[in-house]
Amino acid sequence: MNKQELTARIKQEAYLEGDFTLRSGKKSHYYLDKYLFEACPDILKALGEEFAKYADDDVTLIAGPELGGVALAASASIASGKKWVIIRNSKKGYGTGNVVEGGEITENDVVLLVEDIATTGGQVVEAAKVIRESGAKVKKIVAVIDRKQGAEENITDAGFEFASIITKDDLGITD
Ligand SMILES: O=P(O)(O)OC[C@H]1O[C@H](OP(=O)(O)OP(=O)(O)O)[C@H](O)[C@@H]1O
Ligand SMILES: O=C(O)c1cc(=O)[nH]c(=O)[nH]1
Incomplete structure (x- = not known):
């Protein structure tokens, strides 16, 4: 699937209009429901292949933050042949406590x-800090969609490199 087809498929499956409150507390007239596009095997496979383009030889591991990043990291792992891990939002208070x-x-x-x-x-950035605290290097943070609401600046200011597969502009979304 080429980038244009992928962009169209994501919009077709996951673009919602309404009144939404985002994780950051910002309000939005639209929402990109990642679970709706991650549930589609053609999209999930294509995204894994896009992420794999960033998995240079020196990359040893792919990480996905809980919860939406989990399927993406798995798909990227399959496409790149590199192992993957999940970064939890917080420790569980039982079991391994990982x-x-x-x-x-x-x-x-x-x-x-x-x-x-x-x-x-x-x-x-929270997930990236967990990785950094373990002493590892975060090669790059790559998002499926950059909503262009400060992520690039904030990620760069925190000392990490950032890229996205598509942006809200590619989806034809205006604020
Ligand atoms: O760039 P930010 O301002 O941090 O917002 C984006 C984050 O918020 C959403 O996660 P959500 O809280 O829906 O978590 P989930 O993956 O557990 O569903 C989204 O999946 C990103 O992870
Ligand atoms: O910022 C968010 O919380 C957010 C925005 C969006 O479009 N989709 C999503 O899953 N989360």
């Missing part, structure tokens, strides 16, 4: 961090 699920992130790791939607970038 924040990182699927294996440890070590100081030798170079991690590609994948995200579904970047609005302010707050969620993905």
